[in-house]
Amino acid sequence: MTRGGDVGDLQEQADQEFLDAACLALRAQADASPDGAGAGDAAVGGAVDDAPGTRSDPLRELGWFDLLPELGDRDARVAALTLFRAQGRELAGTRALGALLAQPFLAAAGLPPDAAVATISRTSARQGKRLMVVGDVADPAGAIGMAGTALLIDRPGHGAAVVPADEIELWPVAVSGRLELHEVIHGPADWVPTVDEEHAAVARARARFLGRLAAALEILGAAEGALALAVAYARTREQFGRPIGTFQAVRHLLAWAQTDCVALEKVTTAAAALDGVQAAPPRHDEVVKALAGRNGRRVCERALQVLGGIGFTSEHTHHHFHSRVLALDALLGTSAELTHGLGAWLREADDDTTASALWTAPRLPLLPSKS
Amino acid sequence: MLHITRSSECDPYREDVDAYRAALETWLATRPPVFEAAARPIASYEQRVAVSCALMQVLFDQDWARYGWPEHLGGLGGDIRHRAAMWEALARHGLPAMALFEHLEILAPTLVALGDPGLIGQLLPRFLRGEQLWSQGFSEPEAGSDLASARTRAVAVDGGHVITGRKIWTSWARYARWCLVLARTGTPQERHRGLSAFVVDLTHPGVEVRPIEQANGTDELAEVTFDEVPVGPERLVGELGGGWRVAMHILAHERGTFGWYRHSFLNRQLLENREQGTPAGDALLGNALLDLAAVRAASGAAVRAHAAGGTLGPRAAFVKLMLAASEQAVNDWTLASVPDLAVAPNDDHTAVCRQDYLFSRIVTVYGGSQQMQLDTIAKQILRLP
Ligand SMILES: Cc1cc2nc3c(=O)[nH]c(=O)nc-3n(C[C@H](O)[C@H](O)[C@H](O)COP(=O)(O)OP(=O)(O)OC[C@H]3O[C@@H](n4cnc5c(N)ncnc54)[C@H](O)[C@@H]3O)c2cc1C
Numbered sequence: 103m104t105r106g107g108d109v110g111d112l113q114e115q116a117d118q119e120f121l122d123a124a125c126l127a128l129r130a131q132a133d134a135s136p137d138g139a140g141a142g143d144a145a146v147g148g149a150v151d152d153a154p155g156t157r158s159d160p161l162r163e164l165g166w167f168d169l170l171p172e173l174g175d176r177d178a179r180v181a182a183l184t185l186f187r188a189q190g191r192e193l194a195g196t197r198a199l200g201a202l203l204a205q206p207f208l209a210a211a212g213l214p215p216d217a218a219v220a221t222i223s224r225t226s227a228r229q230g231k232r233l234m235v236v237g238d239v240a241d242p243a244g245a246i247g248m249a250g251t252a253l254l255i256d257r258p259g260h261g262a263a264v265v266p267a268d269e270i271e272l273w274p275v276a277v278s279g280r281l282e283l284h285e286v287i288h289g290p291a292d293w294v295p296t297v298d299e300e301h302a303a304v305a306r307a308r309a310r311f312l313g314r315l316a317a318a319l320e321i322l323g324a325a326e327g328a329l330a331l332a333v334a335y336a337r338t339r340e341q342f343g344r345p346i347g348t349f350q351a352v353r354h355l356l357a358w359a360q361t362d363c364v365a366l367e368k369v370t371t372a373a374a375a376l377d378g379v380q381a382a383p384p385r386h387d388e389v390v391k392a393l394a395g396r397n398g399r400r401v402c403e404r405a406l407q408v409l410g411g412i413g414f415t416s417e418h419t420h421h422h423f424h425s426r427v428l429a430l431d432a433l434l435g436t437s438a439e440l441t442h443g444l445g446a447w448l449r450e451a452d453d454d455t456t457a458s459a460l461w462t463a464p465r466l467p468l469l470p471s472k473s
Numbered sequence: 474m475l476h477i478t479r480s481s482e483c484d485p486y487r488e489d490v491d492a493y494r495a496a497l498e499t500w501l502a503t504r505p506p507v508f509e510a511a512a513r514p515i516a517s518y519e520q521r522v523a524v525s526c527a528l529m530q531v532l533f534d535q536d537w538a539r540y541g542w543p544e545h546l547g548g549l550g551g552d553i554r555h556r557a558a559m560w561e562a563l564a565r566h567g568l569p570a571m572a573l574f575e576h577l578e579i580l581a582p583t584l585v586a587l588g589d590p591g592l593i594g595q596l597l598p599r600f601l602r603g604e605q606l607w608s609q610g611f612s613e614p615e616a617g618s619d620l621a622s623a624r625t626r627a628v629a630v631d632g633g634h635v636i637t638g639r640k641i642w643t644s645w646a647r648y649a650r651w652c653l654v655l656a657r658t659g660t661p662q663e664r665h666r667g668l669s670a671f672v673v674d675l676t677h678p679g680v681e682v683r684p685i686e687q688a689n690g691t692d693e694l695a696e697v698t699f700d701e702v703p704v705g706p707e708r709l710v711g712e713l714g715g716g717w718r719v720a721m722h723i724l725a726h727e728r729g730t731f732g733w734y735r736h737s738f739l740n741r742q743l744l745e746n747r748e749q750g751t752p753a754g755d756a757l758l759g760n761a762l763l764d765l766a767a768v769r770a771a772s773g774a775a776v777r778a779h780a781a782g783g784t785l786g787p788r789a790a791f792v793k794l795m796l797a798a799s800e801q802a803v804n805d806w807t808l809a810s811v812p813d814l815a816v817a818p819n820d821d822h823t824a825v826c827r828q829d830y831l832f833s834r835i836v837t838v839y840g841g842s843q844q845m846q847l848d849t850i851a852k853q854i855l856r857l858p
Binding site: 333336337345347348350353354356357358360361364365366368369371372389390392393396438440441442443444445446448449453456457459460461462 | 561565737740743744747750751752754755756757758759760762763765766767769770771773774788791794795844846847848850851852854855857858
């Protein structure tokens with residue numbers, strides 16, 4: 103057969119093209135930003151220095167917001183989600199994760215997709231429940247043309263509300279990984295839900311599915327970025343008079359890392375092709391997110407081993423990829439807690455539920471049926 | 474035995490895998506006795522073989538097992554997706570393993586693609602019906618990972634070849650009528666270019682099959698010796714000197730699409746043992762679920778590629794590694810969950826769990842060891858120096 107050795111079909115080619123385009127757009131933005139180091143670093147230090155309108159918005163350039171109302175369509179959904187893989191690879195920092203998480207709520211309220219960015223709730227061991235927001239939302243000077251972004255806050259049991267920027271305080275959280283993270287301070291006193299609990303419950307399940315899938319894809323992209331650094335290094339770094347990539351021990355570390363990336367790629371792309379949480383097997387978003395955290399961490403660890411000492415410096419890019427994986431693993435359910443929770447659930451679920459979780463919905467990755 | 478090929482114009486199942494699956498599941502839901510017998514845990518491997526063959530006979534006679542195989546070779550048409558759907562349905566309804574019918578998905582696709590149509594047209598239906606089983610004679614005492622150093626010789630004579638040599642680790646040879654043997658038709662210096670593949674009748678004088686008792690208590694493996702065993706020209710699979718291509722064709726299935734079949738039975742194992750789980754094993758169970766999801770997605774893509782006429786090439790190594798990891802993850806959890814597995818495997822269920830657990834520790838060796846798979850990825854995919 104002429105295609106010999108290639109699993110790719112036209113569909114996969116089109117998806118690949120979107121991935122490449124998204125990487126390019128994000129890279130262009132990073133190059134154009136003041137210190138050329140990507141938006142993340144600039145923001146923690148001083149995005150406020152940007153003059154209004156000086157930063158282009160890659161999400162708008164890619165027409166990404168136009169995809170959000172079309173998530174029921176396979177191609178639009180895959181394209182919208184693929185952005186996150188590109189974001190991981192390029193270490194770009196957009197507000198896409200929050201925008202995606204907000205989408206089902208905004209749609210329920212009849213609001214446009216860029217009306218607000220959702221916060222993510224996180225339980226801190228020391229401080230209790232905290233709200234976080236990811237990406238370039240803190241833009242008081244309107245450098246990317248947004249005069250302050252409204253935030254969507256979801257309170258399970260009490261509905262969800264779109265809160266205008268001026269009712270919110272944002273505290274930058276310093277994390278590595280060129281990831282802009284803010285803690286959100288908002289008093290609960292003036293709570294007026296935009297989406298009532300009945301509708302919010304439905305939106306919540308949809309949002310969580312999409313958000314976990316997106317975070318998993320971003321972890322995949324970051325892991326691929328770390329691995330690419332290590333593979334390139336193994337080709338050129340010499341010890342004992344030869345490239346370290348000629349030693350089987352090093353080769354096998356990289357081959358395992360590649361296998362973990364491929365596993366995650368196959369699972370995330372199959373899940374992205376599913377039409378949302380309704381079409382997915384029970385708790386599939388947790389499976390995808392848990393796998394991402396586990397595999398993503400393993401890939402970064404193996405890449406670090408191959409890079410040796412240089413990979414452990416702040417100057418080297420590896421730690422940005424690694425830290426981004428760790429930060430994303432910590433949001434929307436860590437791999438450790440999800441994996442444990444899935445085990446407990448599987449042990450207690452009835453046979454039919456278990457069967458549908460195991461023989462998951464690509465109940466036919468085999469389709470489409472020949473016609 | 475003769476099967477009448479039905480008029481094939483308007484077979485709804487051949488064109489529509491979903492309709493085929495739905496009909497098969499309806500039949501399985503009636504719990505046919507022959508299926509029930511095969512679905513029970515049985516410690517004795519010999520008995521397991523017997524109930525598996527009985528089941529295959531019924532699956533064939535009722536046509537289910539004929540879909541996915543070419544009509545001119547005794548099948549009813551359709552493609553690999555029918556087979557993928559059939560084994561998945563069997564696993565979902567409670568069948569614990571494919572057992573020695575694994576070769577239907579490892580060997581048979583290659584026999585169909587590269588074997589003599591007259592010969593395979595005769596033998597494939599007998600295999601599908603569980604009458605005459607198959608084995609794969611590649612490994613030798615001195616040729617394990619380094620398969621290209623195989624020494625078993627096939628000497629050209631009038632009317633074919635004569636085979637002499639020794640094969641080892643030949644799964645299911647004890648129960649098999651046929652063996653696909655990789656033998657040297659060129660010189661040892663030619664390495665992989667000097668090999669050819671032949672179909673050998675294991676009941677022929679000059680063949681000796683000695684079972685090897687395994688560490689897990691089953692005896693699937695065997696050592697097979699050939700002392701001047703003649704084979705006719707129709708027994709050559711692929712071209713003379715083309716044995717390596719045949720072997721790679723087979724191993725591509727054993728590493729790629731095979732993950733689809735095997736993971737379904739791992740799902741079954743997990744489902745069966747679930748009741749015995751305790752909270753202490755929850756993380757292991759969750760972990761197994763992640764690995765199974767990965768194999769499913771990756772091998773599903775392999776099946777899809779195959780149905781579209783492609784193959785995974787070296788990327789089959791990924792599926793092989795994921796499959797082994799998932800088999801070990803499932804069994805890590807089994808070990809933690811099934812009481813008495815290690816100390817008192819007396820009842821059939823515990824005994825089978827123990828066999829499965831121990832077997833899962835060797836899955837990183839057969840079909841190309843884990844190290845060979847990693848080497849393939851490093852060289853052919855990462856293109857390391
Ligand atoms: C359960 C089971 C069923 C089998 N069924 C069949 C069958 O049906 N038909 C058949 O033909 N064969 C079968 N085999 C044989 C199987 O293919 C071989 O066991 C396998 O190819 C490895 O060969 P070996 O056992 O001689 O180990 P060796 O090749 O001696 O390897 C021993 C160890 O050394 C490692 N090693 C070897 N070379 C290298 C290297 N260059 N770099 C790094 N590490 C290396 C291997 O990875 C392995 O860990 C079966 C084996 C098992 C265990």
